[in-house]
Amino acid sequence: MKLMNKQRIPGEDAEPRSHVARRRFLGVVGGGGLATATTVFGFASPASAATLPYACCHLCCPPTWNLATCESGFHYVWQCAKTGGGTCQCCEHGSPCQDGCSGKLHFSTYRCS
Amino acid sequence: MLVVLGFAVLILAVGMVVLFAMFGELSARVAQAGTRPRSTEVAPLEGARLGCVPDTWPAGLVTAGEAPSVLLVLSSACGSCLDIAEQLRDSPVEAEWDDMGIVISTSHQETGDEFVAGNKIGRFPHHVDVGGSWVISQFDVNFSPSALVFEDGQLAAAYIFHDVAALRAKITEASAQLGLPQQDRETV
Helix, strand or coil, X not given: CCCXXXXXXXXXXXXXXXHHHHHHHHHHHHHHHHXXXXXXHHCXXXXXXXXXXXXXXXXXXXXXXXXXXXXXXXXXXXXXXXXXXXXXXXXXXXXXXXXXXXXXXXXXXXXXX | CHHHHHHHHHHHHHHHHHHHHHHHHHHHHHHHHHCCCCCCCCEECCCCCCCCCCCCCCHHHCECCECCCEEEEEEXXXXXXXXXXXXXXXXXXXXXXXXXXXXXXXXXXXXXXXXXXXXXXXXXXXXXXXXCHHHHHHHCCCEECEEEXXXXXXXXXXXXXXXXXHHHHHHHHHHHHCCXXXXXXXXX
């Protein structure tokens, strides 16, 4: 039986220097990219619940129904001043803003004069 | 060949990042250009109970046993109030307004808390007023952005405003008309 023990020649398995340098360069580029992305996007302030601007109001939901419907049941109504003059009534009906908009359970509306 | 392709992909990726950064910068500048100039008008607020002394002050508004001499009434449902909060947050002059407190009228406690945190105005004495119940019951005010000015604990004036610097100038002018220097007014 012939033994297939191949003798290791020093330096035969070693990768060429150019491969090592390329690998290091790409490693540095990749690491730098990750660090940049972490810095730019990782420390962004958390987004707050979106509100929608209508006249001088800032509503939780797109306005639906009318002010009289909004003012029935649990609601919050407040007045604001428009920059160009005049006032608006802003109304939020039902559950908190963070719960989302759901038909007549939670909706927003406004009226300006 | 593989190396060339790799570099081409890398350059394309960098190009995409730069392109999106330019889009972001452009959209920010377009938004700024479209913003209407802020009104510096400070008008009296009709219907406020002038001369009244509040029964109680919410704990959040009292600092070292003293109630504020100016109370800004903001609302989570009011768009202009976001601009007022931004002025308070960003201007170092307004940030050092000592005898001022903020009432945040809101539909729910969590909405008011989010307004305070999101606009970073928590360092000022403030009170989240659910339903606006305190400010309505004490002063009959359900309007924002408005400012309530107190003299010796009494509601002396109520204003509608859009610009914090203009409001402060108006308050200084009003106290000067009373013949009292601003720094002595609080000790009288």
